[in-house]
Amino acid sequence: MTPDGALLSLDGISRLYQVGSEVVRALDGVSFEVQRGEWLAVVGQSGSGKSTLMNIIGCLDTPSGGTYRVNGHDVRGMADDALADLRNREIGFVFQTFQLLPRSSALANVELPLVYRGLPRRERRLRAEAALRAVGLGDRMHHRPNELSGGQRQRVAIARALVGEPSLLLADEPTGNLDSATGEEIIRLFEELHSRGHTLLLVTHEPRLAARCPRAIRLMDGRIVADGPGREVAAFGTAPVVTA
Numbered sequence: 001m002t003p004d005g006a007l008l009s010l011d012g013i014s015r016l017y018q019v020g021s022e023v024v025r026a027l028d029g030v031s032f033e034v035q036r037g038e039w040l041a042v043v044g045q046s047g048s049g050k051s052t053l054m055n056i057i058g059c060l061d062t063p064s065g066g067t068y069r070v071n072g073h074d075v076r077g078m079a080d081d082a083l084a085d086l087r088n089r090e091i092g093f094v095f096q097t098f099q100l101l102p103r104s105s106a107l108a109n110v111e112l113p114l115v116y117r118g119l120p121r122r123e124r125r126l127r128a129e130a131a132l133r134a135v136g137l138g139d140r141m142h143h144r145p146n147e148l149s150g151g152q153r154q155r156v157a158i159a160r161a162l163v164g165e166p167s168l169l170l171a172d173e174p175t176g177n178l179d180s181a182t183g184e185e186i187i188r189l190f191e192e193l194h195s196r197g198h199t200l201l202l203v204t205h206e207p208r209l210a211a212r213c214p215r216a217i218r219l220m221d222g223r224i225v226a227d228g229p230g231r232e233v234a235a236f237g238t239a240p241v242v243t244a
Contacts, residue, residue, distance in 0.1 A: 006033035007167055007199055008057065012066035015052050015222075026052040027063070028222040034168075034201060039194040041202045041230055043210040044219035051172075053219065054203040058170050059087045071167050088116055092161030094171035098153045100145045100160075106132060107141040110160045117164065131159040135189060151182035158189065162198075169193065171202045175209060187212055207234035 015027040027049045034040055044050040055061035056068060059075055062083075068075050070090050075083065092113075093099075100109050110128040119127075132141050135155040145153050154174065161169055174190075175183035187209065194200055194214075202213065210216040211234035218226040218233050226236040 005035065006069075007036045007038075007071055008034040008201075009069040010057075010066065011068075013053075013056060013063045013068060014065040015049075015056065015061070016064040026222050027056070030066070030219075030222070030224055032217060032224065032227060034199065036167075036199055037194075037197050039190070039200040039202075039214050041204060041210040041213040041216040041233075042219060043204055043207060043216055043234060045205055047221075048219040049222040050203050050205070050219050052222075054170065054172055057168075057201065058091055058093060059083045088113060088164065090167045092164060092166035092169045094154070094157050094161050094169065094174050096173035096176040098145070098157045098177075100153060100156060102145050105142045105144055106137060106148070106156045106159075109145070109156055110163050113160060113164045127163050128159070131163040132156070134162065135159045149182070150178050151185055154178065154182075154186055155189065158186075158193075162193075167199060169198055169200045171200070173204055173206075174202060175206070176204075183209075210234040 010033070011031050013027055013030040014025065017024045017026060030053065042050050042053060052061070056063055059070065062075060070086060073086060075086070078086070101112070107125070107128050110131050111124045114124040114127060129141060132138060135158050137152060137155050137159065140148060140152060145156070148156065175186050178186060190200055190202070202209065204210060211231045213230035215228065216230040216233035217224055218236050226233045
């Protein structure tokens with residue numbers, strides 16, 4: 001745990017890529033903290049740096065410069081195995097495309113992170129069942145993804161992200177593949193999870209989703225240009241955002 005209690009702490013994060021003879025600065029001096037129990041959106045258009053930032057926050061990539069700590073652990077210099085263990089224990093991922101195993105049941109999909117942890121079969125099963133009930137899918141545990149609606153598949157993905165009791169739920173465009181009504185159901189589920197004390201970070205290009213979050217950060221050209229209440233940040237530099 002960091003001294004000030006922040007779950008995530010980013011200080012002067014930069015990420016450089018070599019593209020031919022040119023150096024591309026995807027992130028340029030990004031600094032912010034996420035406290036336990038916060039619900040935060042990172043919003044920006046394509047090329048703003050939000051995907052690069054998500055990969056660093058999720059320990060899928062490491063910064064070129066600056067310091068990033070997850071629950072007190074400095075990722076700088078960590079070996080690949082140590083990073084993988086940190087990801088598995090601290091971060092639950094939710095993807096736009098669900099990333100479910102098509103031939104496995106919802107229950108087997110949700111158990112998967114616990115398999116990697118080496119938990120006994122019975123404990124895995126009990127925890128996966130509880131996670132599916134928590135997202136409203138207690139009656140769909142033995143269905144395969146092709147037997148579920150898009151919204152139900154995303155709920156399975158959220159249950160899988162939650163089953164390991166991570167410190168952070170990290171969601172990448174979680175409503176991007178859903179129609180507006182189903183997307184609204186998923187946003188309400190996030191609201192419920194936040195009310196239970198979960199720490200949520202959503203990465204999105206959609207201002208209307210950012211506007212629903214208590215806090216949002218807007219990225220532009222690899223830099224933070226706004227950080228504050230979601231509704232205000234969502235409207236930064238755009239027409240006013242109207243929420244439901």
